[in-house]
Amino acid sequence: MDKIIEKKTWTVRRWLSVVGGLLVLSGLIYLIVAGSGGGVLKVERDRLTVGTVVKQGFEETIPITGAVQPLQSIFITATEGGTVQEIFVEDGAMVEQGDPLLRLTNANLMLDFMNRETQIIEQINNLRNTRLQIEQNKRTQSQQLIDADYQYKEAYRQFRIDSVLMRDSVISVSQFEASQNNAHYQKQRRDFTARNLAREESIQNLQLSRIDASIGLMERNLTAIRSNLENLTVRAPITGELTGFNHFLGQRKAQGENLGQVDLMSGFIVRCQVDEFYLARISQGLDAVYTLSGNEHPLRVTKVLPQVTNGQFTVEMEFLDSIPPSITRGQTLQIRLKLSNRSTALTVPRGGFYQSTGGNWVFVLDGEDRAVKRDVELGRQSTEFIEVLSGLEEGEQIILNSYTTFGDASQLEINKN
Template identity: 20%
Template sequence: MIPVCRLLLCGFAVVLFSLGAQAEIPVTEVKRDALHESLRLDGMIEAVQQSTVSAQTSGTVMRLPFDVDDRVAAGELIVQLEDSEQRARRDQARAGLEDAQASLQDARQRFTRSQSLRKRNLVSQQDFDQARNALTSARAGVSRAGAALAEAREQLEYTRVRAPYSGILIERHVEVGESVSPGQPLLTGLSLKKLRVVVDLPQRYADLVRVQRQARVTLANGRILKTGEMTFYPYASEQAHTFRLRLALPEPGEGLYSGMLVKVDVPVATREALWVPAGAVFHHSELTAVFVLDDDDRPRLRQVRTGIERDGRVEVLAGLDEGERVATAPEALFGSEWLDIAEGEVSQ
C-alpha cells in the first residue's frame, strides 16, 4: 500500500521492535472466512406450562394457603372451599348406595327361591319372571347409587383445589370469604422447569428461516442459551404481518423467568470477509489501527476500517489484504525495552 499520511499519535512516536524482540511478539495472518449475516430481533421468554385454575364446584373460599410469588409443589392444596353441602350430598349418596345394596340382596334371595320353586313347577312362569326382573332392577339400582356416590365424592374433592404442577403463583383472582361458582378463575401459575422463546419474524425472512432452521438466543449479559425444537406458526399477524417463531429451551438453567427479553439472531445471508483477532486492533481517539509486519519483519502502523465483531474476531473492511501478518498484542509494542523509538507511518 502507498503511504498517504504521516501522523504522530498523541505525542508518542510509532515504535519499531528490534530483531531480538520479534520472536516474542505473537503474530497472525489475516484470514478470509465466511461471514453469516444475521437479523437481530427482540424475543421473549415464556413458560410452556402456564394456566389458570378455575372452580369446579360452588362454595365459599375458606383458605388460600399460598400467595402470589409463592412456590408450590405439584399436588399441594392451593384453595380450600367450604364443603358442608358437598359432604351432606356424599353422605346422602352413601346411604342411597347402602339401601340399593340391601334391595339387591333381597331381590337376589327372592330370585333364588323362585328359581328353586320353578324347577319343581311350584310357581308360575310369571312369578319367576317378576323375580328375575326385580333382581335386574336391583342391580341397576346399585349401579346408579354407586355412580351418585362417586359424583358426590368428586364434588367434595373439587372443594380442595390442588396445584396441577410445580411452579410459581403469579396471580390471585379471589379472596377468602368470597363465593365462587363453577368456571370462576381462582389462581394463575406457571412452571419454570419448561421455558421457550417466542419471536416475531418479518415476512420477508420467514421462508428463509424456515429452510435454514438456525437461530441463536442471547441474554442481556451475553450468555448464549441452548435452543431445541423450532416451531413456526402457520399464519401471520394481521396487524404486524409477522410470523411467530417459537424456540424450545431444553436446558434453561438458573436465572431465567417468563417475560424476560432476549436477543434472537437468525442468519439471513452469507458472504466472504477478512478477519483478524479482536486483540490485534487498537483504538486511539478516532484512529483504528493494527501493526502489520513488512518484508523485513518490522511492524508498521496501519489504519484500518472494521466491521462487526464476533466470537473474538473483527471483520476488516479496508486497510488489509489476505495473508498479511499483524501483531496480536499491539499494546506490548509500546514502552517495551526491546523497541527502538522511531517516527512511523500510518498508511491507508
C-alpha cells in the same frame, strides 16, 4: 448622382438567428443537467459514515426479541364458583401436586348437594330392598324345588316297594295304583317346579343386573356430587412455582375463572413475536443465537404458531446447551434468527441509506472528494450486513448515512476540514 448605401453589419434576421441559437444551447444544457438526475451537493466529510464492499461469509438473520417462559404452565381455574373462605399459600410459593391452595364456600351448592344426596340415597336404598326381595324369592323357589325333588324320590321309593308287594299279593291293586299315581304326580310336580325355577331365575338375574347397574350409576352420581363439593378446595395441578395467584378473603370467584398458574420449573423455553412478513420463511428446526454476558448461546425453533395477531405471529425456541444459571422466568433475550446457511457473498454494512433508497441505489465514493449516485441491487440481510447482488465491486466504498438530507443530488462534493 447615385448615393452609395452602406450595408448594416447586424440585421434583424441575424439577431434572431443568434438568439435562437442561444436558446437551443440553453435547452441542451438543461437536458444534460436534468438527465444527470440532480445537481451537486456539498457535504462535510466528518458527517459521513463510509462502508466498504467486502466478500465474506454471510448468513441471513433477523433480530427478534424473546421472553423466557417455563417449559410447561398449567392454568388453575375455578371448577365451582364461590366466595374465598381460606387461602393456604401465597403467590410465588413452590407447591406440590395436590396441595390445597384456597377454599371456596358456596351455600347454594351445599344445599343442592344435600337435597340430591338425600334423593339418590333413598333411590339406592329402594333398589337394594328390591334386590333383597328378589334374592329371597330365589331362595324360596330353590327350596320349593328341593322339596318337590324330595317328595318325588320318596314317592318313587314307595312305588318300588309297592310293586314288590303287589307281585306277592300283599297289597291290593287299588293300593298299588295309588302308589303308582303318586310317584307319577310327584315327578311331574318336580319337573314343573324345576322349569318354573329356571324361567324365574333368568328373569330375576336380568332384574338383578339392571338393579346393580342402576345402583352403580347412582353411586357414581353421588360421588360426582361429592366431588363438586371437594372442588371448592382448589389444589395444585402439578408440582412447580405458583404464579399469578393474588386473592383475598371474601372475594367472589365465578365458575371457570382463572385463579393463577403453576409453572413447571424443570426447564425453560423462549417465546418470540415475529413480524408476519417472515411467516412463510420460518419453520421448525431453524437455528438462532442469543448473547448473554458477552457469550453467544444456541437456540432452535421448535414450534411455529401461524395465527397472526396485530401483525405478528408466535415462535417457540428451545435451549440447545445448558441453560445459564442467571436465566429467569420472564427475562428478555435479544436473538438473531438464522434464515439461511452460511455462504460467501459480496456485502456492505447496514446503514440508514437502505431506508432512504429501498436498496435501489447508493452513493459510491469516487476518489476522496466526490461521491456519485449509482443504481444497485441488494438482497438478503443480516443484523450487520446486506448482500450485494449487482452494481458494486469488492473494495468500493459507499456512504452509509441516511440520504434524506441529500435531496435530489446526484453527486456529493466532500469537503475535508
